[in-house]
Amino acid sequence: MSLEMIGITVLWIFLYGYVIVASIDFGAGFFSYYGKITGKGEIVNKVINRYLSPVWEVTNVFLIFFIVGIVGFFPDTAYYYGTALLVPGSIALILLAIRGSFYAFNHYGSKTSNVYLFLYGTTGLFIPASLATVLTISEGGFIVEEGSQIRLLMDQLFTSPFSWSVVFLALVSVLFISSSFLTYYANKAEDREAEKVLRSWALFWALPTIFASFLVFVSMRNHNVEHFNAMLNSSWLFVVSMAFFLAALGLIMQRKAYGLAFLFVMLQFASAFFGYGQSHLPYLLYPYITIHDGVTSSVMGEALIWAFIGGLVLLVPSLVLLMKMFLFDAKYVKGQN
Amino acid sequence: MSFDPATLSRILTALTLGFHIIFATIGVGVPVMIMIAEWLGIRKQDPHYILLARRWARGFTVTVAVGVVTGTAIGMQLSLLWPSFMKVAGQVIALPLFMETFAFFFEAIFLGIYLYTWDRFKKPLYHWLFVIPVVIGSSASAFFITTVNAFMNTPQGFTLANGAIAAIEPIKAMFNPATPSKVAHVLASSYLTSAFILAAITAWSILKGKGGEYHRKALRLTMIWGLVFAVGTIVVGDLSGKFLAKYQPEKLAAAEWHFETKPQADLLLGGTLDPETQEVKGALVLPGALSILAGGTTNTEVKGLNDFPQELWPPLYVHYLFDLMVILGMYLAVVAGLFILARAWKKKYEWNPWLLRSIVAGGPLAMIAIELGWMYAEIGRQPWILRGYMKTSEGATMSGDVGQMLILFALLYAVLAIVSTSVLLRMFRNNSPELEMQKRGIQQ
């Protein structure tokens, strides 16, 4: 495999990791606010807090890793995206900052506050929307280079149906992924009431997820035919994704094997995410940056890959330990520890 | 000064970094103090030290949160505000930036484990072991990020021909001449500042009349380590001076208003400068001291600013930043030294209110020294963003929206500062050490 392929594959895997863990986190924040205002707070919140507390910081690092990595492997992205995304990037940053800090304030501070919870819950929906917009922009047509000036065409972005369908997909995916995970977690915690509520949420958001994916698929055709055709060429991945979705839905409906169901949800998103990513190549930004001409020097690329391998050797055992202690430790999950 | 995008980008970068560094400093230093306190508690089987570690760790969670979000901001702003710089420099310094994220990862994972497993192990030592990766992770991330900053001061490990970068050597770029002194000074000053902040909080409580055993132990512990780190910071600061004299002489010369290259150069404290005649009035002159700072003997020749074209001079007001940092360094060492002397000499002087007040002042002053040090280091590098290769104005974004973003971020940091302070205050007021000792059945 060439250097640029290794680089983009690694980064894409991390972005996928971020999508999953961040969705759980974002959705959980939203549910916990929703639970509070509808009075279902107690049950759901307990489950959510026990999961979130030890891991929220780890979630954030996934994002940092992706950003630092893409600029490291493909320095041109810093130039194009950096220049064009000053405003939307800053806004996303401010939302992330509010969310992270108010979570900690609410959780570690001695009094929980409805304002903190509100900020925490709602930013969790705006952030995925704004981050997903970067993927929209990467499809081309929204960033233009005029001489030495790089501009983002904001009004086009705001009026494009494609752009809105991506935002819609991001929102419903977040809610679907997190409710199916939390159902599993509540079940493990043997918290029947929370399980019931969360399961009904998972079922509620299942169909909109598929509908939104379909919308994106269709509007892609109008926006970027080249990418649309490439997606058709790897359509088998999307069929596989659909199959995983149906399997997961079936299990949740029958109240069976929630763990397996969540694994299927992960696979559903993995196959769609990699189908999308693979067909996006070689472009990082239509039509300005491809992975071939945007890649860093081979010396630096190799150094980064070695650093990456070294980092994994350190991180994988640590992550396994973290999960063992909090996610899969029956006593902790049930709140006895 | 006109407010072009480059100037605004500098202000926004300085604002974010200046805010981040407060929390970053705490993030690097406080785990070390937690590690020491818990270790003492286990070894002496003294619940006071364990409680100390526990309470510090609890406050730490709030500062870490702000450190993480502001760090995320600076990480993204590097690309948003300095796209041309990152496009060039990113090719050479991607490695330490990348490794820094691993260090964060490592730290974040073990911090989560440490915070939630206080009473989970039969052997308390197992719990203590989890703080070690946190210390390693946070100090390693300081190390990596500081190599990046060192690279901006003394770039090496690449060649530049016609705007294209070639012959990249990532390791050589990381271990550039500025790295050893910079890393050591940044680490030592973070440990120092954290020790002093914790000491200041304790001294404040004692002044308010809460002088139990718990507080006394806390103050002795933080002051002993405060002295160690203060001496360390000064020694390494001296090495930084020697580094500057050799590799970045214009920065040292600007800090000392030193214009003519000569041996027996004097160190000036304070004073005012007439830029036309290059005459200094009203300064306290330490004869030969600049030569000692630069090379260890009064005969060391120190390069003067007149050897450099004037358009490459850093702003000359850095003199005051440097002086203040050095004075504060001396102050901290003297206060910590006095406390320890007082204890050795006559126990009752240990709790002298004036001594305690000086310790309370030492906390914020140490943080101010950090800010001054960075301002000196960064402004003293001007007009370069990559010394010798790229001017700051060439690295900046051309977007016209930086001004609005500056306002937004300033608001964000103001909110974060206010809310995090009030959360911390509430956290410790509602659950005072006395209450907590009662609850846990620890003798006061």
Ligand code: HDD
């Ligand atoms: C508590 C904080 C603190 C204290 C008491 C001191 N410093 Fe410092 N100093 C820093 C915190 C700091 C810093 C924030 O860590 C800096 C900014 C950039 C850097 O490398 O370290 C710094 C930079 C810095 C530099 C510039 C290095 C460079 O640009 O590469 C020099 C020459 C010194 N210091 C020298 C001293 C001396 C001689 C001190 C004697 C008392 C001293 N510092 C006390």
Ligand code: HEM
């Ligand atoms: C965390 C410690 C740091 C602090 C507190 C700090 C502080 C500052 C300050 C005060 C300025 C404004 C200088 C001026 O406008 O004249 C500045 C500029 C800047 N710093 Fe640093 N700095 C730090 C570390 C770094 C590091 C590690 C990097 C690189 C990765 C960096 C990159 C920059 C850039 C790109 C600028 C703008 C260009 C310039 O004015 O030089 N800084 N920083």
Ligand code: HEM
């Ligand atoms: C010497 C100066 C600096 C020190 C000592 C320092 C240290 C720290 C620490 C301790 C954290 C909290 C990390 C955690 O607990 O997970 C942090 C966060 C962060 N810092 Fe800084 N930092 C410095 C300057 C910078 C600069 C200049 C940058 C930009 C390149 C930066 C980028 C970041 C990022 C991206 C994070 C967030 C990481 C996360 O999400 O966990 N830091 N920094």
